Amino acid sequence: MQPPVIHWFRRDLRLSDNLALDAATRSGQSVLPVFVYDPAILRSPHVAWPRLKFLLASLAALEDSLRRQGSRLLFRIGPPDAALAEIVQQSGATAIYANRDYTPFALRRDAAVAARLSIPLHSFDDALLVAPGDVLTEAGKPLTVFTPFKRKWLTIPKAASVDAPTAAQFIPASWIDALDAGSAGTFTQGIPLDRAADLRDFTDHLTISVPAAGEAEAQRRLAAFLSERVYSYGDGRNLLPAQSADDTDPSTSFLSPYLRFGMLSPRQAYWAAREAYRAAETETGRSGVESWISELVWREFYMHILAHFPHVLERNFKPAYDRLEWRSAPDELAAWKVGMTGYPVVDAAMRQLQALGWMPNRARMIVASFLTKDLLIDWREGERHFMDWLIDGDPAANNGGWQWSAGTGTDAQPYFRIFNPVSQSQKFDPDGAYIRRWIPELRDLPAEAIHAPWEMAAPPKNYPPPIVDHALARDRTLAAFKAAGG
Numbered sequence: 001m002q003p004p005v006i007h008w009f010r011r012d013l014r015l016s017d018n019l020a021l022d023a024a025t026r027s028g029q030s031v032l033p034v035f036v037y038d039p040a041i042l043r044s045p046h047v048a049w050p051r052l053k054f055l056l057a058s059l060a061a062l063e064d065s066l067r068r069q070g071s072r073l074l075f076r077i078g079p080p081d082a083a084l085a086e087i088v089q090q091s092g093a094t095a096i097y098a099n100r101d102y103t104p105f106a107l108r109r110d111a112a113v114a115a116r117l118s119i120p121l122h123s124f125d126d127a128l129l130v131a132p133g134d135v136l137t138e139a140g141k142p143l144t145v146f147t148p149f150k151r152k153w154l155t156i157p158k159a160a161s162v163d164a165p166t167a168a169q170f171i172p173a174s175w176i177d178a179l180d181a182g183s184a185g186t187f188t189q190g191i192p193l194d195r196a197a198d199l200r201d202f203t204d205h206l207t208i209s210v211p212a213a214g215e216a217e218a219q220r221r222l223a224a225f226l227s228e229r230v231y232s233y234g235d236g237r238n239l240l241p242a243q244s245a246d247d248t249d250p251s252t253s254f255l256s257p258y259l260r261f262g263m264l265s266p267r268q269a270y271w272a273a274r275e276a277y278r279a280a281e282t283e284t285g286r287s288g289v290e291s292w293i294s295e296l297v298w299r300e301f302y303m304h305i306l307a308h309f310p311h312v313l314e315r316n317f318k319p320a321y322d323r324l325e326w327r328s329a330p331d332e333l334a335a336w337k338v339g340m341t342g343y344p345v346v347d348a349a350m351r352q353l354q355a356l357g358w359m360p361n362r363a364r365m366i367v368a369s370f371l372t373k374d375l376l377i378d379w380r381e382g383e384r385h386f387m388d389w390l391i392d393g394d395p396a397a398n399n400g401g402w403q404w405s406a407g408t409g410t411d412a413q414p415y416f417r418i419f420n421p422v423s424q425s426q427k428f429d430p431d432g433a434y435i436r437r438w439i440p441e442l443r444d445l446p447a448e449a450i451h452a453p454w455e456m457a458a459p460p461k462n463y464p465p466p467i468v469d470h471a472l473a474r475d476r477t478l479a480a481f482k483a484a485g486g
């Protein structure tokens with residue numbers, strides 16, 4: 001058999017519209033599909049069980065798709081440079097194809113692989129519609145404010161989607177079985193969900209159940225969202241849904257976990273949205289689709305920011321706020337994490353996070369504002385907690401969301417705009433259905449009382465009073481930001 005080329009899957013767990021995989025097939029050689037699990041990632045504090053569980057389910061779905069093509073995934077666990085060197089040596093592969101990731105960790109990893117191997121590593125900008133470096137000012141500088149970024153982004157032509165490879169373009173499963181037989185110290189049978197759990201103590205998170213994974217499920221969700229809900233997304237996206245994301249569909253797409261692991265490409269999302277725009281029958285419908293495309297641009301914006309300014313993962317984007325004095329308040333932080341702050345909308349969202357590994361954007365903004373502005377606790381604490389639970393946890397979007405909410409980021413909301421958790425609740429959960437869904441203690445409260453139960457003549461005994469007075473907290477935060485030079 002002619003030597004193959006390797007497609008190294010990372011956060012692009014799909015066969016359709018995969019730019020590196022498509023380029024690999026166009027080499028004219030057969031493609032050997034590989035996934036390498038890096039134990040350094042597994043042991044890293046940035047990896048959470050909900051996300052790992054969803055990743056492993058995604059790998060199982062990918063493996064199924066490959067089996068249907070008569071092939072399979074070659075799965076290895078080990079440092080990627082060493083694991084790939086072994087595979088190259090065993091298979092005689094002449095090149096590696098992979099899609100670029102923009103975190104500092106991924107860039108270091110890819111550099112180590114390229115340095116170690118004697119064959120080329122071809123990289124592709126598949127995770128974004130427009131690559132970092134292609135959205136710049138006239139002077140060639142990154143655009144650090146969203147609106148001008150989006151304006152420029154919209155003018156840049158977008159690549160079309162590409163087809164999935166055919167069965168004949170992959171290495172047959174039997175050949176990959178033979179490679180496995182010749183390798184020592186690797187996982188050879190299926191996806192090691194149980195063994196992954198052995199490598200790290202994830203006991204806090206083991207109850208979480210993750211949604212169905214895989215590219216077919218991502219396409220189903222995309223089609224369902226774009227056939228109807230996108231047309232009312234303009235208003236709907238901010239409403240806090242009573243149902244969980246997976247009971248029935250929420251008002252947003254719930255595609256973030258699928259985009260996070262590349263079960264859906266941004267091109268597939270974008271071109272399908274353009275189609276939905278053409279099919280829209282009303283101005284409201286068209287504006288719903290435009291708002292949704294705007295969210296896809298936010299996703300790109302934060303990835304560009306991380307690629308250009310990797311320091312944001314450790315520090316404030318705006319250095320002036322390095323002087324800000326955050327409070328150390330471990331009890332309040334703990335109450336926030338478990339949903340016991342006494343502010344129902346905050347607590348509902350935090351409990352939803354621990355049940356589903358997900359919450360809607362409006363809820364994320366409310367709880368992030370509460371932590372950083374009401375409790376004056378460092379956004380990095382919240383960022384870490386989110387990464388510990390989110391199935392869509394993504395360094396770029398999460399960091400961007402947290403720095404935006406804290407007022408320390410690129411395109412931050414001004415620090416003096418502080419969310420009032422009660423009016424947010426009244427506006428976006430008017431009947432209290434979201435609160436009732438996640439806080440059983442408040443299930444029987446009438447809508448008028450549910451947003452601020454401490455104001456009742458006899459508040460529920462099994463639910464805490466507020467841990468902070470919002471009006472006082474607001475003044476404290478304004479003073480702290482002013483003192484830092486805000």
Ligand SMILES: Cc1cc2nc3c(=O)[nH]c(=O)nc-3n(C[C@H](O)[C@H](O)[C@H](O)COP(=O)(O)OP(=O)(O)OC[C@H]3O[C@@H](n4cnc5c(N)ncnc54)[C@H](O)[C@@H]3O)c2cc1C
Binds near residue numbers: 254259295401402
């Ligand atoms: C504090 C905070 C932390 C966040 N952390 C993450 C995270 O770790 N991972 C993540 O994917 N998103 C994060 N977001 C952004 C946003 O909340 C989620 O992408 C969104 O709630 C996912 O739900 P959906 O798929 O139904 O979104 P939809 O409303 O259907 O939007 C479609 C897609 O656009 C992208 N998107 C939407 N809003 C944003 C945004 N503000 N920033 C970047 N991308 C966006 C997502 O990929 C999303 O799937 C965070 C926001 C905040 C305020």
